[in-house]
Amino acid sequence: MAKPAIVVDNMSMMFNLNKEKVDNLKEYFIKLVTRKLHFTEFWALNDISFTVEKGDRVGVLGFNGAGKSTLLKVIAGVLKPTKGSVKVSGVIAPMLELGAGFDMNYSGKENIYLYGATMGYSRKFIEEKYDEIVEFSELGDFIDVPVKNYSSGMRARLGFAIATAVEPEILILDEVLSVGDAKFRQKSEAKIRSMFDKGITVLFVSHSTQQVLNICNKAIILEKGKLIAQGDAKEICDKYNQMVKGGK
């Protein structure tokens, strides 16, 4: 039995919501002295446990503010959980936002190397993948133009092309397939599906149960920071659709 790709164990994430943002010394001292540093605790995620086996594609469903993005951020290692633990084995390609590692003044070409390095890949390795990335992103001559002049669709295409070209073991997708035109959506769905054969593990956040059914074999539902259902994708999507109807 292979080691599971992701193990989330009794994980909770708490934020301090302070009413006013204190970001300078003067305010901080005044408030410290007058004891006005009030914090309200907010548990974005509460005691979450689940396991994702290698090769599973898990859809994460839930309404706005349910904690989906926070969950992905914790798994990607951006946030550290307040309690519990998250164990990940394998190379992760986090796509919480397409093109998050880009430098706006850098050209597309230079950003390919920068983004690759952000994920821990060498220049030489990215050079081998370079043609594939440019071809998939369909940027053509725009590859030498600074990214600040790109449209959001172009930026998304380039980000997606880099993150999938490096053949990660775990792919984290946070509603990234909802940007771009229909053609790009189809193309990237096809690309993700082609990676299934290599045994890639996918965590996929979407509001569209149709997309989840297309891509995932398993799913979970989050509600107000709690994990309320997990299981087979079809079953969970039906349940989610009922929740959507019931809420109205």
Next chain:
Amino acid sequence: MKYFKNFYKYRYLLAEIVRKNIKLQYRNSVLGIFWTFLQPLLTTIVLVLIFGGVFGRKDASLVNYPIYLLCGRLIYEFYTQSTKRAMRSIRNSASVIKKVYVPKYIYPLSNVIANFITFLISLLVLVCFIVFFYFFSDQPPHITPYVFLSPVPVIILLILSIGVGLILCTLEVFFKDIEYLYEVFCMLLFYMTPIIYTLDTLNIQMKWVKMALMANPLYSIIEMFRDCVLFGEMININHLLYSLGFSILTVIIGLWAFYKKQDKFILHI
């Protein structure tokens, strides 16, 4: 061990960001990287014209005023530029830090290293100055084999900048005011460090004032550098021990503060 492994994995990122910082600094300027020489050359000429008459009188202890001034200015400029950029590095990379896991110390570190590389290039101006004054002036710098010790103060300077950069960027995430405070501090530092003057010409009577000026680690580093390239003397061992100890201490404090607070960065940027 875990930290070294992680650093090894992200060494490409360090290299890429250093490359990016150097490339973007001079992009869109006509003279490009040439400004690394031109900028210290021109500012030194301005300072020599203004202060040369006051402090630069034929003083045997000074040997050569333009070189004396350039040594101090180059080191001061590197220190302030690199620490200022390291200070802002975490906030400037907020968009990446919020979305992708990367070891965060890469950002202050890469900014200091990028500045260090441009500093090394700008040292060519000093080489030109030394060659010029050695052959064409009546105040030639004393070049002796001690010139080969000059990397010692430079390396201590690098360690100091990394340490101070780590401390400042940790503070900056929580209190943005530090940016403005540090700006003022750097100006004070310029006048408190013997760059345009020598400590002896000031003729300070009060002992504690002199002590305060000498407690500045930048003073030790600049003096050591001048010993090597201008006075042709052995490095003063007290300067060496003091500045090295001070630098290592700042790195330790910087690392400690950074590691203690880095998980909270994301909530504040």
